[in-house]
Amino acid sequence: MIAPLLIGLLFGAIAAYSHFCTMGALSDFFLFGSTRRLRGIAAALAVALAGTALLAFLGWPVFGSGQSELPWLAALLGPLAFGAGMTLAGGCITRNLVRAGLGSAKAGLTLLVAGLTALAVTGGILAAPAAWLRRPAMVLALPPGLLTSAAALAALALAAWVLLPARKRGRARTDIAAGALLGLTVPLWHLLVAAGPLPPMPSFILPLGELLARWSSGPGAHAGALLVLGTLAGAALLGLTRRSHRFEGFADAGDLQRHLLGGLLMGLGGGLAGVCSFGLAVSGSAALLPAAILGTVALAVGCRQTLRVLEGRSFFSR
Template structure:
């Protein structure tokens, strides 16, 4: 079996496991934010953070042991996307994350959840994925991203290369600023420390410790993401990159990467419109198919499969707008609730943590807006928005226009 085929098959198997386990445990990042914002329940959010911690721990240890080369993630030529790129365009992570967070709330779930629902028979997900693909394709295959965003964001970037850093990972930045140790050692120290702090916060909750399914979800999702990095940035992935230099046609989106669920919708469009060319059968696309397959098989075996449709035209419109915003925001932020918050965070790239926080904030703000708009149907957009901003502590409480209920 060719090396590329081995990586694609391995990615599909890992994604299949992810799809089945996430369906079984109801792993949902938007649901995690909703539980916290609307009910004060942080347990599903803890499961998400556990997945991040496990991925960070796995990749950090693998990198220090020389099992993966995370230095590949500093260049667009060797990674997809280059999470550790030295040019830290901080605004793209903030704006992209906010847009994605708004979109996933309107679309009733992130890209991963949309794939899981499709595998379980939710036909709404077909339209959401088409909308995500439209937004992502617009960003990836046209100049839309540069014309609307990057031309004014890039000049405000922080160029860590000018400071002597090889990338935006924590170890490289601290090494460049202080010189206290080499970046590999610093990444080990910071990676272990961040993972430990996350796990302490996660497991300090007795309710969470009693929830085997939530623990299982966090462990499996984190391990699957780490496994993706091992496939593409380990010996197989490095050999494939060397071989690609001599290929007549270099496979599209080749490089070190792990699971992300916005870009593959655009890859699927290219694959279908290019006569099923193997050039566009990417790791990300195969992973997305694996998630759908895992969710589908689990749903059939345990009789969870059921068809679902839109409740109204407004429901349809919200999902389409939400999907389109996820496509725009996910590409701009270079990832989603899995692609940045877990996969990207595992590289210790600063942008991943900024994107993670921005996605959560965008989702929480949208939920608060929807809540107060439902309670005060006649209230103006400005009044509802100011109240929502005050609710998420972006404005002083005295600026809220509507009373809490």
């Protein structure tokens, strides 16, 4: 059971060093047209796709039977809320874990709110309406062999987009290398699933809630909770070695309100969708899950429209 903790340590250290963040990558693109950090996300997905395709080729059941359920309403509303929440909170769950590990009190409060809200959605007072939202579903079936080929081709296409311009920008190479290393955690996780009781893919929002539940009900930790703890510890260890720890409090009441609302929306959206932004854009998309692919688009829309609100425009404006 130590393997998830070790993966989390690696994830946290790399994410802290590279400032890996789905929200940051999307906001850089939407606000400034910069694809530098977006290439890091694409590199993570390319490596995750390639690793998943290789495991499928070797007979690993990463695509299951080729059947996938698409609860379309939850797949749209959950990531949309999560995308809005991570924008208000200044980062996705992974980024807030890193910030908390480096000494951010507001990131810690955001994680607490997000985790408790996710618990309420998955097994608490909001579980019944969440189950109703997940009910409208379509079952999609594709041959696993076709999925393997599609994953390999998608990995090649992403790699081409990521690598061709990388020679021109030194910083872009750092983001790409960090993203590629983080993408490796996805096929590595698939390999570990058979060895112990692990969730089917690495994600952070539900394990965060699980961690809070374990703390409140007694000793013991789920594999996903160990991943969360490892990520916190990895960021903290890197901060110690680089002396980059810095206490971060709230600037004003508005800053507090934005982080509280951001944590609430991430908990609602992540609990409904069952994954965080990394689980959508990298882990789930690498498995070619329709809900993850649709959810990644909804996540980006939620981020973009919330940025427009923060600029003083309507959420529904173009």
